[in-house]
Every structure is written in structure tokens, then in C-alpha cells.
Amino acid sequence: MVKVQYLGWFSDLPHGRRGAARLRDSRDELTEQEANLAANYLDNGTCIAETTGAILHDELDPERPVIGPFRTLTDGIYIWPSDLPYYVRQYHVAVPAELLSAARHGLPPALSESEVDDVVDALLA
Numbered sequence: 001m002v003k004v005q006y007l008g009w010f011s012d013l014p015h016g017r018r019g020a021a022r023l024r025d026s027r028d029e030l031t032e033q034e035a036n037l038a039a040n041y042l043d044n045g046t047c048i049a050e051t052t053g054a055i056l057h058d059e060l061d062p063e064r065p066v067i068g069p070f071r072t073l074t075d076g077i078y079i080w081p082s083d084l085p086y087y088v089r090q091y092h093v094a095v096p097a098e099l100l101s102a103a104r105h106g107l108p109p110a111l112s113e114s115e116v117d118d119v120v121d122a123l124l125a
Contacts, residue, residue: 002118005077007095008042008084013059015070015081023059023087029094039089041103042080045073046111048120056083060091074119075099075108 010016010023030038054070071082078099087093102108111119 002076002115002122004074004079004119004122005096006080007078007099008080008087008093013081013083015056023091023093026093027060027091030088030092030100032092034100035088035092037103038095038100039085041075041099041108042073042085042088042095044107045075045080046108046116047071048074048079048116056081056086058086058090060087074111074116075102076111076115076119079119079123 006017006020009020010026011018011020012022012024016023049072051070056067056070057064058067067083067086069082073080073082078096084093088095
């Protein structure tokens, strides 16, 4: 069975996971170049779930501009919410070294339907 790792589900976000790191404490960890590279990788993950009507906002900006619709993305190793690339690009939020290394080698792999099913099964297990 595939083992996936949660990434970017910060505990101080409405959709965050209890016990996860706080977004406010994860800023300014990447250089501008690293942030853009990682965000581009994250933007191109495979969507495994999408909501209709749930809109994400920038929770660090008092004016709360819209980021976009809520989706869950994966590269087959990590799963992340669709606002993570925004926070990485905007606030240089930390990502694992392994993901940054993968981003240096290109975009995430296109997952087959079977691989997506494996990720979803791992989440539901």
C-alpha cells in the first residue's frame, strides 16, 4: 500500500490538521528562487478531490484576498491543499528537502488512474 505524507495542512488554517505546524511559524524558510520552483511543482500536482463552492482565502493577509477553490493535490508521495503553492510563493513557506529536490528535476509525474486510486485508498485506510 502507498504511504502518503500530509504537506501544508497547517493547524492555523480552517482546513488544517490538528497537531500540524502553524503557517505563521513556517514563513521565510525558502529563497525566492526555491519558493518559485517549489510552488510551480505544487501547482502541477494531480487533483484527487475538488469542492464546489469552498473558496480559500489568504489567512495571513487581514484583507483575506481570494486564493481560489479548495482542491487536494498529490504527486503520489505528498498530498497538499491547493492553497499551499500560494503560501509557498507568497510567504516562502517551508517544504521538505525531498520535494524541493524533486522540483529541481521538473514537474510532478502524471499519475495514472490506478496510482490516484492507491493514494485515495491510503488516505481512507
